[in-house]
Amino acid sequence: MDSGDDIHDANDIESLNEDIESLNDNYDNYDDDAAAADYFDDDDDDDTHPAKSRRIEQSFTILKESDIRQRQEDDIRRVAAVPSIPHGAASILLCHYNWSVSRVNDAWFADEHEVRRTVGLLEKPVYDNPADAKELTCGICFEAYPLSEIETASCGHPFCFSCWGGYIGTSINDGPGCLLLRCPESACGAAVDQDMINLLASGEDKDKYDRYLLRSYIEDNKKTKWCPAPGCEHAVNFDPTGTGKDYDVSCLCSYSFCWNCTEESHRSVDCGTVSKWILKNSSESENVTWILAKTKPCPECKRPIEKNHGCMHMTCSQPCRFEFCWICLGAWRKHGGSCNRYESGEQNETEKRREMAKKSLEKYTHYYKRWASNQSSRQKAVADLQEMQSVHMKNLGDSQRQTELELKFITEAWLQIVECRRVLKWTYAYGYYLPDNEQAKKKFFEYLQGEAESGLERLHHCAEKVIQVFLSDDPPSPSEEFNDFRKKLTELTNVTRNYFENLVKALENVHDGNPCDLDKRPWGAGAMMNEMKE
C-alpha cells in the first residue's frame, strides 16, 4: 500500500543517520538491551540480571523480600558484633538510628550511657523484686503469680504473661510505633525487644510486628524505597554516589520509575515539571475526558473512525482512504509525520476574541492530547510486543525460515518504540512549561522533538502495519521482500534511537542548569540544522 513512501522515508533518514551517528560517538552508553530491562523480565538470558543490564554503571539494586530480610539480618549482626550488644538490642538500636549501622556505631562509641538511656537498654534492673519471693504481683492486673508466669524487660518490672500479651497486642495494633515499645510501667523507658514479642505475643501479632520491622527497614532507611507499582512487593536500594543524577530505576516487576519522586520514569524531564504536570492533569481532569475520545470523525468524509493502532497515521476505510493525523486531524502529507508544534497564532479572528482562560485551556489541551496519546500508544505497544513474542514470532520463523536470533530485530524495534513513546510523552509536559518568550530555545526543542516524533511514527508504522503482510494467513514465501523489511525496520530503529538520544541529551543539558549552553553543544541548534540540510 503506502510502503513506497516508507522506503523513501527510510532512505532519507539513512543519510541523516550517518551524520547524527558521528555526533553520537561520544556517548554510546545506551546499549541495545536497555529498553528491554525497563519493561520485561527476560528470563531467557540469565547472565544479565534485568536490573543490571541497563547501564554500564548500576546505581540501584532491586530487593526481593528474601533479599531485604537477608540485608536486615546482616545489618543487625554487624551491630551485634559489639560484645555488649545482644541481637535484640541491635535491632532496636537500628530502628532508632534509621537502620544505619555506622550511625549506631558512632553514637554508641561516643556515649554508650546516653544511647542506653534514650533507647531503653538498661544495664541492670531499676526495680528490685524481693530475692526470696515465690510470687510476684503483676503491675497491670494486680494479681499474684508464681515467678514462672511473670516476665520482665531489662528494668525488672513484673507483669504476667497475659497482661504482657494484651499490652503488646494493643501496641502492635496501634501501628509501627510498636517497634519502639517500652515497659508498661509508667515512665519506665526500658525497651521491649523482638525476643520478648516472640515470647509473649499471639501468632497474629508476631506476624504483624515482623511486617512492621521489615517495612521499617525499607521506609526508615534513606537508601531504600518500595517499588510504587501496585501489588509489587520489591524494594529498591539506590546508591546516590553512583552515576550522578540519573534517577531511573526499573523493578523486576517491569515497572520503571524515578527514584527521586517515585513517579513513573521520566528521564529527560525533571521531577518538578512532572509533579506540576500531574497536578495540572488532576485539576483539569474534567476537561480531559473529551480529549481522550476513542473515536473521531474522518476530517474528509465525517464517518467515525476508531483509533485502534498505536501510530498517529490514520487511514479512513474504503472508499475514502483519506490519510490524516489523529491528533490534529490534518492531512498526513501536510506535516510529513510530526505534529508537535503548538501555534498560538493558528486561531482565526473569531477565536482570537475568546477570553484568556479559554486560550490557556487550548494550550493545555494541545499538550495534554499529545502526552496522553503517547501514553496510550505506549501501552498499546507494550501489548503488541507481548503478542508479537508470544504468537507471531514462531509463525514468522516458520513462514520466513528465520531463526530466533534473526528475528531479534523485531523485538528491538518494539522495545525502542515503547521507550520512545515514554520519552516523547514527557517532552510534552516539558513543552507545556517552556516559556513562550524563550523562542529560540522553544524552536530548537520543537525541532528536535519533531524530528524524533516523525522518526518514531515511521518506525511505529513499519513495526505495526508494514509487517502485517508477513503475518497474514497466506504469507509470502521466504523472499527478498522480508529481507527488505528487515533492513528497513532495523534502519528505522537505529535512526529513531539516535533522534531520541539527541532529544534526551539536549533536554538533560538544559535542566542541568545552563540553558544558554544549548547553542555551544556539538549538537546545538546551529550545528544540527546544518547537518540536517546536507
Added chain:
Amino acid sequence: MANSNLPRRIIKETQRLLSEPTPGISASPSEDNMRYFNVMILGPTQTPYEGGVFKLELFLPEEYPMAAPKVRFLTKIYHPNIDKLGRICLDILKDKWSPALKISTVLLSIQALLSAPNPDDPLSENIAKHWKSNEAEAVETAKEWTRLYASGA
C-alpha cells in the same frame, strides 16, 4: 448489665478507692455501670481553687487498662489546661498512659494539675494567654469562678 464480666482489676481498684480514699478526692462507681465513676476533687489549698468542690466524671473504656480512662470536669473551672467542655490536657491521659497506672494515680495527677497550671501547654488558648500576660488577674478570675460554680452546692 455492663457489670457482668467486669475485670478483676477494676473490682480491686474500686474496692481500694472506697477503702483507702485519698485526701481531697472521692470516687464512687455508678450503681448501674461499674465502669462509670462520679468523682469529686477538693480545690487544693493555696490555689485559686481552694474552697471549691469540683465534680468530674470518669469512665473506664472496654480496653482499660490498656487504654486510658476518660475523664472530664463537670464543674466549670478557669484553668489553662482545661477547656470549657471540661476536657483535661494531661499527658498520662494520652500518649503517656501506661496500663500500670491506676484510677487513683490519674485523679492525683489531676489534683496536682490544679496546684500547678501549665500555660505553656494550653488547652484553652484564651485562658492561657490571660495567665501569661497577667497572672494576678487570671488568678482572680479563677477564684471568682470557683466561688460562682464550685461552692459546693
